[in-house]
Amino acid sequence: MSDKLPNLPLAGVRVVDFSRVLSGPYCTALLADMGAEVIKIESPTGDDYRHVAPFKNGESALFTQVNRGKKSVVVDLRTPDGQKAVRHLVSTADAVVENFRPGVASRLGVGWDDLKSVNSSLVFLSISGFGQTGPWAHKAAYDVIIQGLCGLMSVTGQPDGPPTLVGEAVADVVAGMFGAWALTTALFERERKGGREAPGRYIDLSMFDSMLSFMVTSTTASLFTGEVPMRVGNRHPLSAPFGCYTALDGYFSLAVLNKKLFSKLCKVIGAEHLLSDERFATDLSRSTHESILRDYIEKWSGARNVAEIVSVFETEGVPCGPLLNVVQALSSDQAEARNILVPVEDRRLPQQHLVRQPAVFSGVVQTSLRRAPKLGEHTRELLS
Template sequence: MTPLAGIKVLDLTRVLAGPYCTALLADLGADVIKLEPPRGDDYRHIGPFQQGESALFTLNNRGKKSISLNLKSPEGLALAQEIAAGCDVVVENFRPGVAEKIGLGADVLRKAKPGLIYCSVSGFGQTGPFRDLPAYDLVVQAMSGLMAATGEAGGAPLKTGESVADLVGGLFGSWAIMAALVQKARTGQGATLDVAMYDALYSMLTTSHALHFYADKTPERVGNRHPLSTPFGCFETADGQVVIAVLTPAQFARLSTLIGQPGLPDETRFATDEARTENEPELRSLIEDWSKGLNTEAAMVALAEAQLPSAPIWGIAQASDSAHARARGLVQMLPHGVLGQAPVVPQPVQFDGVKLMTYSPAPGLGADAAEILQAFCSVDAARFEDLKKAGVVA
């Protein structure tokens, strides 16, 4: 099954949000043509490196073909426009206005092909007073409300450990493109999509929205515990920490019995989830009187036997190498011309029991130029050599 088989995507993106978006499309069978400047995507030059190959580029550009054109050349721009005319989707993540300035904006390309789906992914979107602000992931995390609600109680705001604004922007980009493809299949109508990392990340702050809009409260930093439910966080053990996530009255009753305090649900201070949250320090102390007497493994066994949601805190190596990760196929190996085998993490959804993914690695810079130009622009071998000599094709 390849849901996007036959869909051609021109990928004008670089770094993370856009490439992540188009990698997800490639996993589902889309033919993604990555158009790069002569120097290549910025991520080709960002480490960590293995045998000169960027890990970040390798991970986020799987399944694509590469062509490198000099868009400052009229002939290079004309070729790019011709390729776009042969595609179903164009994705770009330039600063707002740049695509239009160089001749690859939605107005130009959709005038030539009204059914085109044109997706722009940017920090703050194509409209609004913030549209021209430089927007890396950290900037969006800082301004969205996420950092203000993240961190230890009484401590400074913290970013998350991953570039979530970039990734969420890319994820919503792929989501919007597929919705637009459904619309096009029904009506023949194309679409111009404006995806802002800021909007995308802000839309996912559900707990902060609940506190701000419905409880008239400012979300506070509470460390690793849940701001609304208790006990729901990390608890010390004799040799580390264990995560305990209790939400329902039945779960709390089982936990109370497990820690030797079966009467806790009958106490006013712990009778409801709201009351438990108000009295979190006292409840934490009672739970840790139990958990500190056990090592993490023993605590996990006891919690599992009581059918309570719980977990150890794993690093990426443990998460990647677990039997469950292997059974679910979270990490896949692709053949790679330089590395031999390159680990990648494909899209996570199973379709009828099958993990869909691309089986081709990230491309070398301009590696597929001749094939792409022949297919989209009828460029033969002789003209291709002339384009290389003229510096139009890098």
């Protein structure tokens, strides 16, 4: 694996990564994209994601995406030699990331108390389902469990339908993003206080906590009104018209958040008489009578193609867009202009592209991503 990096913000930062599957590896993939040297510690059988479909040329798509740019070291943490090897690596590191269940890292000899003794400036991030404390701390946590417990499923789906799982492992990914933010925040603090001479930090990050922080609309509405947010289907829970609507050949989304935009919408659909109707005088009243507004909009849009609808609304300055599938989104002109798909330098996967982290830094041109490592590829290099 090439170590040639552009001028990336985290170049020179070393992270020892004990995490596996998704939340932790996604966190450290973001760090690797920004130049950090991420040393992935794997068991002799490797991360579970190495064995999860879909596969291409024998390589797991999921493992490749969330372990790009890392180095792999195989260590058996259940042995004294394995623990000794890991302690040596940690003594040279800036940060550690793990996503074991609470207590497991300590039983393996790689917990915070074990490793800060060999590196007092260490930033140590623990990602778990429910955090290190609380009555649920030792519960098993997978994305579907967290989505159910945090309330996300309860507000997703049609009003007369069942709670619905979001079509992405959002709890894992959100925790990974918060993890990368928390870890770099702690590293920034350490640098301001003396770098390697300053004390480190322990960070306890919960997927459950992360999702409650992520759900801004639902939690805030509940806290301010005392009401229980419920499913509202393909619309915004608080504003209208603000959601997904039917066209002749598909679907489109609208975002009307003020009276000026509502006036423009009514003009476009030929329903200007609604402007003098008290039921639609405010955003709150429009939300209350959303179903009536939907009927007016879809009576007009149901006779027109999505492309025509989007063009008309955009011309009038009303935020509107078509609903794309994933392939269409990845191949869109916007995705191409933003270079969101970056080639990965990997002989095992010729001409393969991956989705990069989304932030664009001035002075940094990301022309390729470093590949995911073979199992144990860097063991000899890093432990010799």
